[in-house]
Structures are given as C-alpha cells and as structure tokens.
Amino acid sequence: MTGTMTGTMTGTMTGTGTLIRLILRRDRVLLPVWIAITALLPASIASATTDLYAHQAARDSFAAASASNPAQLAMRGPIYDASVGGLTAWTLGSSLALFGGLISILLMIRHTRVEEETGRRELLASGVIGRHAPLAAALAVVLAANLLLGLLSVPGLVAGGLPAGSSLLFGLSTAAGGWAFAAVAAITGQLTASSGTARGIAIAAGGLLFALRSLADTGGIGWLAWLTPFGWVRLTRPYAGDQWWVLGLVAVFVTALAVAAFALSTRRDLAGGLIPARPGPAEGTLPGAFGLAARLHRGTLAGFTIGFGALGALLGVAARGLNTQLDTPQFRELAATLGGAEARLSDVFFTFVMYVLSQLVAGAALVSALRARGEEAAGRADLLLSTPVGRLRWALSHLVFAVMSPVLLLTALGAAAGLTFDGDVARVTGATLAYLPAVWTVVGIATLLFGLLPRLTAAVSWTALGLFLLVDLLAEFKLATGIVLDLSPFVHVPATLLGSASSPAAPLLGLTIVAVALTAAGLAFLRRRDLTPSA
Amino acid sequence: MNAAVHAGGLVKSFGRAKALDGLDLTVKTGEVHGFLGPNGAGKTTTIRILLGQLRADGGQVALLGGDPWRDATELHRRLAYVPGDVTLWPSLTGGEVIDLLGRARGGLDPRQRAELLERFELDPRKKCRTYSKGNRQKVALVAAFASDAELLILDEPTSGLDPLMEAVFNECVLREKRAGRTVLLSSHILSEVETLCDRVSIVRAGRTVESGTLADLRHLTRTSVTAELIGPAPGLAVLPGVHNLTVDGARLRCQVDSDALTPVLAELARAGVRALTTQPPTLEELFLRHYEGATR
Numbered sequence: 001m002t003g004t005m006t007g008t009m010t011g012t013m014t015g016t017g018t019l020i021r022l023i024l025r026r027d028r029v030l031l032p033v034w035i036a037i038t039a040l041l042p043a044s045i046a047s048a049t050t051d052l053y054a055h056q057a058a059r060d061s062f063a064a065a066s067a068s069n070p071a072q073l074a075m076r077g078p079i080y081d082a083s084v085g086g087l088t089a090w091t092l093g094s095s096l097a098l099f100g101g102l103i104s105i106l107l108m109i110r111h112t113r114v115e116e117e118t119g120r121r122e123l124l125a126s127g128v129i130g131r132h133a134p135l136a137a138a139l140a141v142v143l144a145a146n147l148l149l150g151l152l153s154v155p156g157l158v159a160g161g162l163p164a165g166s167s168l169l170f171g172l173s174t175a176a177g178g179w180a181f182a183a184v185a186a187i188t189g190q191l192t193a194s195s196g197t198a199r200g201i202a203i204a205a206g207g208l209l210f211a212l213r214s215l216a217d218t219g220g221i222g223w224l225a226w227l228t229p230f231g232w233v234r235l236t237r238p239y240a241g242d243q244w245w246v247l248g249l250v251a252v253f254v255t256a257l258a259v260a261a262f263a264l265s266t267r268r269d270l271a272g273g274l275i276p277a278r279p280g281p282a283e284g285t286l287p288g289a290f291g292l293a294a295r296l297h298r299g300t301l302a303g304f305t306i307g308f309g310a311l312g313a314l315l316g317v318a319a320r321g322l323n324t325q326l327d328t329p330q331f332r333e334l335a336a337t338l339g340g341a342e343a344r345l346s347d348v349f350f351t352f353v354m355y356v357l358s359q360l361v362a363g364a365a366l367v368s369a370l371r372a373r374g375e376e377a378a379g380r381a382d383l384l385l386s387t388p389v390g391r392l393r394w395a396l397s398h399l400v401f402a403v404m405s406p407v408l409l410l411t412a413l414g415a416a417a418g419l420t421f422d423g424d425v426a427r428v429t430g431a432t433l434a435y436l437p438a439v440w441t442v443v444g445i446a447t448l449l450f451g452l453l454p455r456l457t458a459a460v461s462w463t464a465l466g467l468f469l470l471v472d473l474l475a476e477f478k479l480a481t482g483i484v485l486d487l488s489p490f491v492h493v494p495a496t497l498l499g500s501a502s503s504p505a506a507p508l509l510g511l512t513i514v515a516v517a518l519t520a521a522g523l524a525f526l527r528r529r530d531l532t533p534s535a
Numbered sequence: 536m537n538a539a540v541h542a543g544g545l546v547k548s549f550g551r552a553k554a555l556d557g558l559d560l561t562v563k564t565g566e567v568h569g570f571l572g573p574n575g576a577g578k579t580t581t582i583r584i585l586l587g588q589l590r591a592d593g594g595q596v597a598l599l600g601g602d603p604w605r606d607a608t609e610l611h612r613r614l615a616y617v618p619g620d621v622t623l624w625p626s627l628t629g630g631e632v633i634d635l636l637g638r639a640r641g642g643l644d645p646r647q648r649a650e651l652l653e654r655f656e657l658d659p660r661k662k663c664r665t666y667s668k669g670n671r672q673k674v675a676l677v678a679a680f681a682s683d684a685e686l687l688i689l690d691e692p693t694s695g696l697d698p699l700m701e702a703v704f705n706e707c708v709l710r711e712k713r714a715g716r717t718v719l720l721s722s723h724i725l726s727e728v729e730t731l732c733d734r735v736s737i738v739r740a741g742r743t744v745e746s747g748t749l750a751d752l753r754h755l756t757r758t759s760v761t762a763e764l765i766g767p768a769p770g771l772a773v774l775p776g777v778h779n780l781t782v783d784g785a786r787l788r789c790q791v792d793s794d795a796l797t798p799v800l801a802e803l804a805r806a807g808v809r810a811l812t813t814q815p816p817t818l819e820e821l822f823l824r825h826y827e828g829a830t831r
C-alpha cells in the first residue's frame with residue numbers, strides 16, 4: 001500500500017463524522033424508537049412463552065402443532081428446540097430480520113440516494129465531504145443501530161432466565177438480519193438515479209430472499225436456506241446448538257456487498273446512476289392531474305402486482321402437497337380450534353399466510369397513499385396547484401391509486417395462488433379480497449394524517465402499520481387482548497376459507513365505513529389547511 | 536376594478552414567528568410590479584397567499600377581482616406562476632412538464648412554445664432529474680410565458696439563470712408587458728428591477744415600507760455632487776439639505792437632498808464652476824437604505 005493510495009482513501013472519507021452527526025440529528029426520534037421496540041420484543045416474547053407454556057409437555061405439543069402447520073413453516077421455518085429460548089428464537093427470528101431489514105433499507109436509501117436526488121448532497125459535497133463519506137456514514141449508523149438493538153435485547157433475555165451465551169448469539173443474529181439488508185440497499189442506492197427505484201429493487205430482493213427461505217422450509221429443500229440471510233439468521237440456532245460460525249457468513253456477505261457499493265460509488269457521477277437516464281419525448285400527452293398521477297404510480301403498481309402475483313403462485317405450489325403430506329393428528333387438533341376438524345390443511349395454510357401478506361399489501365398501498373404528501377413535501381404540488389387543478393382533484397388523483405392498489409395486489413395474490421393450487425381462482429381470491437376493507441382502513445388513516453398532520457404523515461402512518469403487526473405478534477402470545485387487539489383492522493377480517501364467521505359481511509361493511517369516514521375527514525382537512533412543503 | 540392584486544393589512548404567522556405583519560400590496564393591471572425586500576421579509580409568503588396555498592390570518596386580499604383562497608381554481612385559469620426553487624417530476628421530460636402545465640392552464644401556443652424553447656436554449660427531451668437548477672427554472676418559465684395568462688406571478692425567477700438567459704428573460708417580460716399582461720416580480724436583482732418594473736414595493740419584516748415608481752423612490756434620496764470651483768463657496772456648508780461635505784482645495788464633494796438641488800447649484804454658480812458631475816442615487820444605495828437593519 002503506497003502513501004498516496006492511503007492519502008486518497010482518507011480523502012474520500014473526509015467528513016464522514018460530520019455526516020454521521022447529521023444523520024443522528026435527523027433521525028433522533030426514529031432511531032431510538034426502532035431500537036427500543038426491537039430490543040424489548042425478545043424478552044417480552046420469552047416471558048409470554050414461559051407463562052403460556054409453563055411445562056415442557058405444553059411446549060412440546062405447541063412445537064409439534066407448529067411443525068405440522070405449513071404456514072408457520074413458511075413464515076418462520078422449523079423449530080429446533082422446544083425450550084423457552086428455542087421457541088422465542090423461532091418466533092422472532094424471521095420477523096425481526098424482516099422488520100430490521102426493511103427499516104435498514106429505508107434508512108440507507110434515505111441517507112444516500114434521496115439526499116442526492118433532492119440535491120441536498122450537492123450542497124454538502126461542495127464543502128469538505130469526500131466521495132465515499134455519505135455511503136460510509138449511512139452504513140456506519142445503520143450497522144451500529146442494528147448491533148445496538150441486538151445487544152440491548154440480551155440483558156432482558158438473561159434476566160428472564162435464559163443462557164447468556166445463546167442470548168448473545170440470538171441478539172447478534174437479529175443484528176445480522178438488519179446488516180444484510182443495509183448492505184443490499186448500499187448497492188441498490190448506487191445503481192439508479194431514482195430513490196424510488198433503489199428502494200423498490202432492495203425491497204424486491206428482500207422479498208425474493210424471504211420466498212427462497214420459505215420454499216426451503218415448506219418444500220423440503222433445506223439447502224436453499226443457506227443461500228439467504230433469512231436462512232442464516234435461523235441457522236445460527238440460538239438456544240439449540242449455538243452455531244456461531246454462521247455469523248461469519250453474514251460478515252462475508254456484508255463485507256463483500258459494502259466493498260462493491262464503494263467501488264460503484266467511485267465509478268459514477270454525483271446524482272447519476274450506473275443505469276443512465278435516456279432522453280424522452282419532447283412533447284407530452286399527459287391529459288392533466290389524473291394522467292400525471294397515473295404516470296407516477298404505474299411503475300410501483302406494476303412492480304408490486306408482479307411481485308405479489310409471483311408470491312401467490314409460489315404459495316399455491318407450496319400448498320399443493322400439504323393435504324396429504326402433513327395430515328397428522330396434531331394438525332387436526334389445530335384445525336379444530338380454527339375452523340373445524342374438517343378444515344383442509346391447505347385452507348388453514350392460506351388463511352394464515354394471507355393474514356400476514358395482507359399487511360404487506362397494506363404496506364404497498366401505503367406507498368401509494370403517501371405519494372401525494374411526497375409530492376407536496378418536494379414542492380411539486382405547488383407548481384401543479386398553481387394551475388386550475390384544485391386541491392381535491394389533485395388529492396383524489398393520487399387516492400384513486402391508493403384505493404386501487406390493494407384491489408390489484410390482493411387479486412393478483414389470490415388469483416395466482418388459486419391458479420397454481422387447484423385452479424379454483426375464485427375461492428382463494430375471495431379470501432384475499434376479504435382483506436380489502438382492512439387495507440383501505442390503513443389508507444384512510446394515512447389520508448386523515450395527510451389532512452391533519454402533513455409533516456408527520458409518513459412517519460405516523462408507517463408506525464401505525466408497524467403497531468398493527470406488533471399487536472398481532474403479541475396477540476399470538478396473549479399479550480394483547482380485547483380492546484388493544486380490536487384496534488387492528490386486520491383482526492376483524494373473517495377467515496372465509498374456514499367458514500368461521502357466521503355473517504362475514506358485517507365486519508367488512510363496518511371496516512369499509514370506517515375507511516370511507518377516515519378518508520373523507522382527511523380530504524376535508526386538506527382543503528382547509530396550508531400547503532406545507534418540507535423546507 | 537383596475538388592480539390585479541389588492542392586499543391590505545395581510546397578517547400570517549407560522550407558529551410563533553410572524554411572517555407577515557400588516558403587509559400592503561397593490562399591483563395595477565398592465566404593470567410590471569417589482570416586489571423587493573431582504574431575505575425572510577415575507578415576499579414568498581405573500582405570493583403563496585395570492586396563490587391560495589396559504590390562508591392569511593388577517594387582512595383583505597383580492598386577486599383579479601376574486602378571493603385567492605375561495606376561488607383558487609377559477610382564478611388559476613387566468614394566471615401563471617414560476618416559483619423561486621423549481622422542483623419537477625424526475626421521471627418526466629422537460630417537454631412533458633411544459634405541456635402538462637400548459638394543458639392544465641387550458642392549452643398553450645405551440646408556436647410560442649417552440650420559439651421560447653429555442654431562445655432559452657432548453658432541450659425538452661431531457662428527463663427533469665438531469666436538469667440543472669437553471670434549466671429547471673427555464674422549464675417553468677417557458678410554460679408560463681407560452682400560456683396566455685393575464686397575470687404572471689414570478690418569485691425570483693432568474694435566480695439560477697446565467698446573464699445571457701437573464702437578458703432573454705427580460706425581453707420576454709417586456710413583451711408580456713407590451714401585450715398588456717400584468718407581472719408581479721419578486722427579485723433581488725436590482726438591474727432587472729430597474730429595466731423591467733413600472734412600480735415597486737419594498738417590504739421588510741412583513742410590512743411594506745415603500746411603494747411607488749422608481750422615480751418616486753429616487754426622489755426620496757440624495758444626489759452626489761462633485762465640483763471643481765474657481766472661487767470659494769462658503770455658503771454651502773450652512774445650506775439645508777447638504778450632507779457629507781468635503782472640500783479638498785478647489786475640489787468639493789457632497790450629497791444633496793433632491794429638493795435642495797436648486798439652491799446648491801445657485802451657490803456653486805456664484806463661486807464659479809470649472810467642472811461638475813452629479814450622480815443620481817444608484818438603486819443599490821436606495822435599497823441598502825431600506826434593507827439596513829432588517830436582519831432578524
């Protein structure tokens with residue numbers, strides 16, 4: 001290594017410290033909240049497991065039931081050990097990796113590509129900020145936050161009586177999930193000039209890697225799990241043999257991607273991507289606000305529709321063999337508590353999986369629902385609204401797509417699953433579309449916030465959806481009951497495939513009314529308030 | 536009604552900060568009106584009220600005879616707006632944005648569009664994300680000038696333009712003026728204001744401190760006089776309206792209030808003049824006087 005080489009390397013990193021402070025300042029609320037929630041979860045799940053399944057016999061039968069439940073296999077993989085620790089790690093392993101991975105992706109893109117896209121980076125780069133500093137600072141903060149939340153979860157687990165060594169391994173495995181996707185986003189943030197595309201590619205990669213793990217665990221193709229970070233975080237086997245060396249795989253993966261990301265950032269221009277922008281038409285045919293909205297939403301919608309369609313097709317295939325393969329007495333017991341001993345295995349599977357996926361669909365719908373606020377924050381709404389386009393028409397032009405998005409996605413999901421399962425498209429599609437009012441309620445919440453609290457719309461909407469997910473997880477362990485549980489719109493959706501609800505239409509109608517009321521209130525508030533770009 | 540904009544006693548607060556504190560603004564139909572003031576004086580806030588983007592907390596405002604908040608949609612058919620910091624849709628081309636805005640305003644003249652694109656040297660085929668600040672500004676300008684709006688509201692429209700493009704901009708505004716359109720132009724560029732504006736309003740800390748033609752405003756300030764005299768002029772020092780008098784042998788310098796010019800010249804003539812230069816107040820001097828002490 002020559003002197004000049006070291007010299008230029010330090011030069012490109014100049015200002016990293018300044019940028020780290022800037023990121024910490026901008027995310028001074030988000031980071032602590034995220035870290036605190038994730039760090040507290042494992043201990044509360046562990047103690048709930050201890051309460052609910054106090055004796056080994058109870059844990060064994062729970063584990064046996066779960067092992068025979070294909071939905072659980074798809075979401076969480078096999079249970080390695082039916083101890084309190086083993087069950088806690090199994091419950092949370094996948095969820096924490098998903099959650100931490102998603103937040104890491106959003107943070108990385110926010111502090112790399114978004115900064116460049118909005119031109120704020122230019123302002124800084126003209127000062128004493130080295131070429132690699134922004135990426136280095138974003139990576140440093142996101143990796144450190146993941147590590148911190150992993151480590152902070154350890155004391156609570158140890159206090160609950162779990163072995164310290166395994167608890168540390170579990171904490172580090174949690175961190176590893178976030179690390180892997182921070183590295184993925186580091187790459188995608190360098191590839192394209194659009195932050196939306198960068199975010200989309202990273203999330204799609206996450207979905208694919210998760211589907212790979214699901215397939216590995218439901219399809220009996222165990223080795224596939226070694227190919228994905230979602231596999232690694234459970235293959236470390238905390239409380240069930242502690243395979244520390246698997247963390248090494250994560251380290252290699254993260255290092256390789258980070259090095260590649262820095263190499264990419266050397267090879268491109270500021271605000272440019274590696275995939276260059278092509279010239280477009282000199283004249284436009286966008287017929288107005290709705291035409292513009294269609295242009296802005298179509299890419300996201302098409303991407304999500306294809307993604308959920310593919311996911312549905314995969315699920316249909318996975319469900320095919322289930323009815324014969326897993327028809328065990330334990331499963332009959334489980335089915336009896338859900339819908340009746342006659343329930344088909346595949347229907348239990350679909351019911352479980354759709355419940356979880358409907359919340360992902362809500363996430364996708366939220367992306368569309370938040371676009372209007374994004375336009376306003378960026379200052380683009382100012383320009384459009386200075387023309388005869390009225391506020392209501394502008395808001396509706398975006399709302400239409402937020403409302404249509406779950407219709408498309410749930411249909412794609414259900415239809416594809418039905419098609420690859422037994423060709424009965426209508427049955428499964430009917431079950432997925434039952435979630436429509438629940439997803440619309442989430443859209444309604446975002447619209448209400450858009451009218452009332454423009455600056456906080458995105459943050460509070462995502463937090464609300466996160467809380468619904470959390471409530472479900474807690475409900476599973478009887479930590480959330482009654483009113484708290486009722487707050488989540490998703491729990492009110494009847495499981496039509498299992499025929500459990502006597503009158504499925506009533507809750508759906510109720511949710512729809514709530515969604516419409518929230519949306520209408522949001523639009524009314526929007527007409528009364530000042531436009532507030534985020535400056 | 537011959538005022539395109541008539542605002543009186545406008546008040547607007549953001550939380551505890553008062554952005555407008557009784558601002559008055561009258562823009563007559565057919566004039567180019569300069570809107571000036573130090574940073575943070577409230578120009579953009581006023582413009583956003585005129586556009587119905589903000590709701591004033593107090594005062595009255597009429598735009599083209601209507602209420603900018605209540606009648607926003609109808610009024611916007613008759614105006615075009617160029618913001619100071621233009622942000623565009625990154626995935627659209629400049630040409631698409633121009634046509635989008637034009638269509639929304641009820642169509643634009645294709646011949647003018649082509650001509651403006653050429654004069655502003657703007658490539659409409661490029662994606663907006665690849666435009667520089669100045670080029671984004673040009674997209675909004677072309678869309679505004681190609682529309683047949685009767686009122687143009689321009690908020691620091693030349694802040695990203697190079698001098699050549701500034702000249703093109705000036706020509707475009709003068710052409711709009713000849714066509715009888717009204718222009719409200721917020722600007723920090725004094726030469727631009729001097730060339731284009733019929734009248735100006737100067738605001739400071741949310742209030743209008745001066746309003747009138749440039750000639751009116753000039754009248755309020757001093758002319759600098761430099762002379763080489765043949766004999767002494769002892770009476771000068773005691774004349775009212777004479778300031779900063781310095782005498783260096785036969786050379787003399789001073790500043791004179793506009794209404795004191797006649798007695799000063801008479802006094803100089805009595806002493807005998809070998810050379811004389813008088814300089815009208817520069818706009819810079821004029822504005823600096825109004826801007827001074829305005830930093831909040």
Ligand SMILES: Nc1ncnc2c1ncn2[C@@H]1O[C@H](COP(=O)(O)OP(=O)(O)OP(=O)(O)O)[C@@H](O)[C@H]1O
Pocket residue numbers: 532549552553554572573574575576577578579580581
């Ligand atoms: N959305 C907002 N929230 C809080 N304060 C604001 C907001 N918009 C403007 N202000 C404040 O109102 C005051 C007037 O701002 P305004 O943008 O109108 O000034 P300006 O005259 O346009 O200045 P400049 O010449 O810098 O463009 C400033 O003190 C500014 O900080």
Ligand SMILES: [Mg+2]
Pocket residue numbers: 578579580619690
């Ligand atoms: Mg301004």
